[in-house]
Amino acid sequence: MANNLFRIRERTVLSDDWGNLARYDFELKTRSGAWQAQRREAYDRGNGVACLLHDPEGGTVLLIRQFRLPAAVNGHDGMMIEVPAGMLDGADPKQRMREELEEETGYRVSELDHLYDVYMSPGSVTEYLSFYQGTYDRSDRAAEGGGNVEEGEDIEVLHVLLEDALAMIRTGEICDAKTIMLIQHLALERR
The missing domain is CATH 3.90.79.10 (Nucleoside Triphosphate Pyrophosphohydrolase)
Structure with missing residues (x-):
């Protein structure tokens, strides 16, 4: 998954029980135009x-x-x-x-x-x-x-x-x- 603001480099599933908890290693485009490496977790259980x-x-x-x-x-x-x-x-x-x-x-x-x-x-x-x-x-x-x-x-x-x-x-x-x-x-x- 990529767009003009961020690029996912790796997605690691940490838990997949009631919902899905994943760690994302990605790059985020800063206001200066530089790409910054970041790591965050996101919990997905639907809408x-x-x-x-x-x-x-x-x-x-x-x-x-x-x-x-x-x-x-x-x-x-x-x-x-x-x-x-x-x-x-x-x-x-x-x-x-x-x-x-x-x-x-x-x-x-x-x-x-x-x-x-x-x-x-x-x-x-x-x-x-x-x-x-x-x-x-x-x-x-x-x-x-x-x-x-x-x-x-x-x-x-x-x-x-x-x-x-x-x-x-x-x-x-x-x-x-x-x-x-x-x-x-x-x-x-x-x-």
Whole structure:
């Protein structure tokens, strides 16, 4: 792989389990035009989707709580409050998001608005997330939710007032980047 900014010289797979961790030896073209040798690692687990559903009548947002090992091993208790999200696995992002919403929350929605695509940690992870938002009503519940047991998911569904969700960001109870971005986006829209 090469382009006018960088040239890969060697790719070494360090791990290929849930995702792929590789070390890259490459040359990067500097602003002066010189080529500089560098070595970095990149983790590739595919691209994903995330969505915030809002109930305009009740003033709530639909969030989930689930255990996240990386947060737990970094000092958090691991029980993260997040928006529903999932991996694309080659699927259409909007359709995949609808499936994840029903699997994780039990809610079936037809209309989702694409907001933006974002690289969440471009210094180490190849993944980008497609962000969506939509509305829901309590009558849209079509399934139990709670996640896929075979995938180790045990998801609690939360209906949180938008104002409370904003306060939870300030207190650190919500500390997931994708969730913060989507809640703040909705709050700005509703101004």
